[in-house]
Amino acid sequence: MIVPAVLSFSHALVRQAIDEGGIAVDATTGNGHDTQFLAECVGPAGKVYAFDIQQEALARTKQRLNERGIANRVALIHAGHHEMDQYLPVEIRGKLQAVMFNLGYLPHGDPTVITRPETTLPALETATVWLTPGGVLSVVLYTGHPGGPEEAEHVLQWAQSLPPKTFQVMHYQLLNRQQAPSLVLVEKRKQAA
Amino acid sequence: MIVPAVLSFSHALVRQAIDEGGIAVDATTGNGHDTQFLAECVGPAGKVYAFDIQQEALARTKQRLNERGIANRVALIHAGHHEMDQYLPVEIRGKLQAVMFNLGYLPHGDPTVITRPETTLPALETATVWLTPGGVLSVVLYTGHPGGPEEAEHVLQWAQSLPPKTFQVMHYQLLNRQQAPSLVLVEKRKQAA
Numbered sequence: 001m002i003v004p005a006v007l008s009f010s011h012a013l014v015r016q017a018i019d020e021g022g023i024a025v026d027a028t029t030g031n032g033h034d035t036q037f038l039a040e041c042v043g044p045a046g047k048v049y050a051f052d053i054q055q056e057a058l059a060r061t062k063q064r065l066n067e068r069g070i071a072n073r074v075a076l077i078h079a080g081h082h083e084m085d086q087y088l089p090v091e092i093r094g095k096l097q098a099v100m101f102n103l104g105y106l107p108h109g110d111p112t113v114i115t116r117p118e119t120t121l122p123a124l125e126t127a128t129v130w131l132t133p134g135g136v137l138s139v140v141l142y143t144g145h146p147g148g149p150e151e152a153e154h155v156l157q158w159a160q161s162l163p164p165k166t167f168q169v170m171h172y173q174l175l176n177r178q179q180a181p182s183l184v185l186v187e188k189r190k191q192a193a
Numbered sequence: 194m195i196v197p198a199v200l201s202f203s204h205a206l207v208r209q210a211i212d213e214g215g216i217a218v219d220a221t222t223g224n225g226h227d228t229q230f231l232a233e234c235v236g237p238a239g240k241v242y243a244f245d246i247q248q249e250a251l252a253r254t255k256q257r258l259n260e261r262g263i264a265n266r267v268a269l270i271h272a273g274h275h276e277m278d279q280y281l282p283v284e285i286r287g288k289l290q291a292v293m294f295n296l297g298y299l300p301h302g303d304p305t306v307i308t309r310p311e312t313t314l315p316a317l318e319t320a321t322v323w324l325t326p327g328g329v330l331s332v333v334l335y336t337g338h339p340g341g342p343e344e345a346e347h348v349l350q351w352a353q354s355l356p357p358k359t360f361q362v363m364h365y366q367l368l369n370r371q372q373a374p375s376l377v378l379v380e381k382r383k384q385a386a
Contacts, residue, residue, distance in 0.1 A: 002209045002329055003361040003380045016195045136195055160368045168196040169368040175353045175377070176362045184368070187196045 006181045009172060010138045011037055013185055014098045017136040021045035022097040025088070025130075027081035027123055028052065028115065031107060032061030034100045039065065039073040041098075048074045049088055051081045054113060057106050081123035088130065097135045099127040103151060104142040114147055117154040124158060128167070128186065137186040144179035152182070159184050165192045199374045202365060203331045204230055206378055207291045210329040214238035215290040218281070218323075220274035220316055221245065221308065224300060225254030227293045232258065232266040234291075241267045242281055244274045247306060250299050274316035281323065290328045292320040296344060297335040307340055310347040317351060321360070321379065330379040337372035345375070352377050358385045 004012070018024060018041040026035040029052035038048045052058050058076045065071035077087050081101070085093075101124065103115045127137050139159075141152040159169050166189055173182035197205070211217060211234040219228040222245035231241045245251050251269045258264035270280050274294070278286075294317065296308045320330050332352075334345040352362050359382055366375035 001361060001380065002206055002327075003363045003378060013195055134195075156368070162369045164369045167369065168194065170196045170365065171368050172363065172365050174362060175349070175364050176355045176357045176360060185196060187194065 003174070004172075006140060006172065006174070006183045010100070010140060010183050010185065014038075014100060014136055014138050015041055017134065017187075018042060018046075018097045023047050023092050023095055024049075024098040025084065025096055025100070025127070026050040027084065027099055027101045027127065028103065029057050029061050029076070030102055031057065032064040034102060035061050035074055036064055036068065036070070038098065038100065039070045042073060044073065046073060049077060050074055051077045051079055051084065051087070053078070053080045054106055054109060056109055080119055082119040082126070084123060084126050085130070093130055095132050096127070096130045097132055099131065099135075099137045101127075101137070101139040103140065103155070104145055104148060111145065114145060115151065116147065117151050120151060121154060121158055124155070128162070128188065131188045133188050134190045135188050137188075139184040139186075141182050141184065142179070143181075155184060159186060162186060165189070196367070197365075199333060199365065199367070199376045203293070203333060203376050203378065207231075207293060207329055207331050208234055210327065210380075211235060211239075211290045216240050216285050216288055217242075217291040218277065218289055218293070218320070219243040220277065220292055220294045220320065221296065222250050222254050222269070223295055224250065225257040227295060228254050228267055229257055229261065229263070231291065231293065232263045235266060237266065239266060242270060243267055244270050244272055244277065244280070246271070246273045247299055247302060249302055273312055275312040275319070277316060277319050278323070286323055288325050289320070289323045290325055292324065292328075292330045294320075294330070294332040296333065296348075297338055297341060304338065307338060308344065309340065310344050313344060314347060314351055317348070321355070321381065324381045326381050327383045328381050330381075332377040332379075334375050334377065335372070336374075348377060352379060355379060358382070
């Protein structure tokens with residue numbers, strides 16, 4: 001396939017922002033796929049902070065990381081991503097190379113526990129502040145569950161409103177599929193345009 | 194920059210669809226940037242058919258190709274892209290590896306000569322028929338000129354309606370810029386999904 005799938009495209013772009021030894025955040029740990037991906041990107045000298053409000057998600061992620069021998073690169077934090085700035089060490093403020101959001105609900109988990117605009121938007125805003133210049137924020141949006149289309153609409157409006165001198169913002173979507181996820185990627189410019 | 198520019202992203206994807214010795218079409222020759230790109234992709238053994246309704250565009254393109262010594266790879270055709278199937282040799286029907294559209298008007302040319310949905314949509318439809326399985330159709334959309342937003346809307350509606358078993362379709366756009374071009378890419382599946 002030439003047309004990239006949304007998740008593989010997000011990984012291809014996020015990977016470019018991360019150096020060995022870098023620092024990244026998984027704002028929505030879920031089953032830990034992105035946490036693992038980020039831990040592999042930052043390498044043994046790097047650090048990933050991974051947030052989830054569900055203990056079940058953190059447990060699944062811990063097992064995934066243990067199986068790969070990379071759990072020591074990750075701090076698993078049982079809190080919502082809107083509380084990010086209370087849990088991240090202040091010395092890494094402005095130094096995050098990547099922050100990943102995968103919205104919606106935990107696959108094979110409780111479908112009534114979903115991300116919601118009232119916490120997602122503050123978390124996104126916080127993430128832009130904690131990003132390093134040259135760092136990226138990725139958001140995978142889903143519209144196939146109740147509340148999904150409204151949340152996606154809020155995120156897109158927020159992304160459109162980001163100041164272009166500081167942020168480069170893109171939206172990537174598959175067009176002829178119902179309820180396909182889509183990707184918003186925000187890059188913090190190294191220098192103001 | 195990590196967020197790809199629209200034109201460089203279109204080239205990166207189209208390049209993947211083309212082999213040395215392949216056949217491609219530039220449906221909107223303009224200044225010849227895409228014609229040159231396609232001629233370089235297909236190589237000395239390949240062929241590019243390049244359409245434009247303006248003699249000025251074909252002249253500029255011919256000069257560009259001559260300067261690079263690759264004019265013999267390109268057939269310049271003074272006709273609208275909606276007439277494509279009258280000008281392309283019938284033996285390459287279903288064998289095109291790429292067809293590129295860059296809509297709008299000729300830069301530094303007559304701004305009243307613009308592409309229009311009533312010819313663009315039939316041309317896009319024809320292009321999907323002439324594509325080989327695994328081939329791609331790229332469309333760069335502009336909304337900064339009169340008629341541009343309406344044409345873009347028509348193209349997006351058309352793209353959304355393509356049958357997903359036969360075509361994979363994506364839309365890529367920058368979000369926080371006014372009137373940035375956007376990209377529609379249609380990939381004809383090698384096998385029906």
